[in-house]
Amino acid sequence: MKIIKPKSGEIFDIELEESLLKKNRELAEENKKIFNQYDIKAIDILGSIGSGKTTLMCQIVKKLKKDYRIGVITGDLTTTIDADLIKKNGAQVIQINTGKECHLDAKLVSEAIKNLPLKEIDLLFIENVGNLICPGEFPLGAHYRIVVFSCTEGPYVVIKHPYIFKEANMVVINKIDLAKNMKVSLTKLKRDIKKIKPFIPIIETVARKGKGVEKIINFLKNA
Numbered sequence: 001m002k003i004i005k006p007k008s009g010e011i012f013d014i015e016l017e018e019s020l021l022k023k024n025r026e027l028a029e030e031n032k033k034i035f036n037q038y039d040i041k042a043i044d045i046l047g048s049i050g051s052g053k054t055t056l057m058c059q060i061v062k063k064l065k066k067d068y069r070i071g072v073i074t075g076d077l078t079t080t081i082d083a084d085l086i087k088k089n090g091a092q093v094i095q096i097n098t099g100k101e102c103h104l105d106a107k108l109v110s111e112a113i114k115n116l117p118l119k120e121i122d123l124l125f126i127e128n129v130g131n132l133i134c135p136g137e138f139p140l141g142a143h144y145r146i147v148v149f150s151c152t153e154g155p156y157v158v159i160k161h162p163y164i165f166k167e168a169n170m171v172v173i174n175k176i177d178l179a180k181n182m183k184v185s186l187t188k189l190k191r192d193i194k195k196i197k198p199f200i201p202i203i204e205t206v207a208r209k210g211k212g213v214e215k216i217i218n219f220l221k222n223a
């Protein structure tokens with residue numbers, strides 16, 4: 001089959017993109033310095049729309065809030081649905097509405113952290129806009145990156161998005177309660193992930209019921 005792949009210089013905005021990515025990386029480093037200065041552990045949560053990021057966040061906040069002061073930055077195009085849900089569970093939340101942008105960037109996060117009481121936060125979660133492609137190239141300054149995908153995204157979600165998995169520190173396979181219905185093999189999905197990143201921790205969850213959330217928490221406590 002004929003496959004068209006652009007060569008270097010054949011994509012219109014390549015130069016613009018390179019300087020933009022460089023600037024973003026610099027700002028991400030600035031953000032990380034601020035997190036370190038305030039002794040905050042920052043964790044990026046990435047995944048498609050509906051994969052279960054917010055549900056997981058709520059479960060994690062519920063379980064950790066007695067021991068840690070938690071901040072959350074939620075990215076969404078226009079709504080505050082996720083922010084409202086997470087706030088109810090007991091975290092300090094800042095919403096970023098990106099409008100038409102399909103991902104957060106380090107500049108937006110640097111604005112958000114100006115509005116958080118950093119001295120009163122131990123753990124900061126950053127839920128990105130639902131997307132498995134664009135956020136990959138935009139580090140935000142977090143120390144760890146968790147990629148969440150769900151069984152309802154079908155059997156090819158990993159092999160179709162290799163780059164996002166390369167940059168991850170942990171992968172969560174959510175909605176395993178629906179794996180059989182979706183005719184998705186967890187063994188195959190895990191094999192696909194290990195081919196991209198052999199030693200990455202993989203945690204299976206049913207976020208809606210809190211199943212598997214303890215394992216994520218243990219990883220974070222030991223990270």
Ligand SMILES: Nc1nc2c(ncn2[C@@H]2O[C@H](COP(=O)(O)OP(=O)(O)O)[C@@H](O)[C@H]2O)c(=O)[nH]1
Pocket residue numbers: 047048049050051052053054055056082130174175176177178205206207208209
């Ligand atoms: N069956 C099932 N549904 C889930 C699970 N986790 C989340 N959901 C549902 O999936 C939908 C999208 O979840 P949400 O956390 O908003 O996804 P996000 O867009 O990644 O933040 C909601 O209706 C959740 O209740 C799960 O483990 N199993």
Ligand SMILES: [Mg+2]
Pocket residue numbers: 053054055082127
């Ligand atoms: Mg969400």
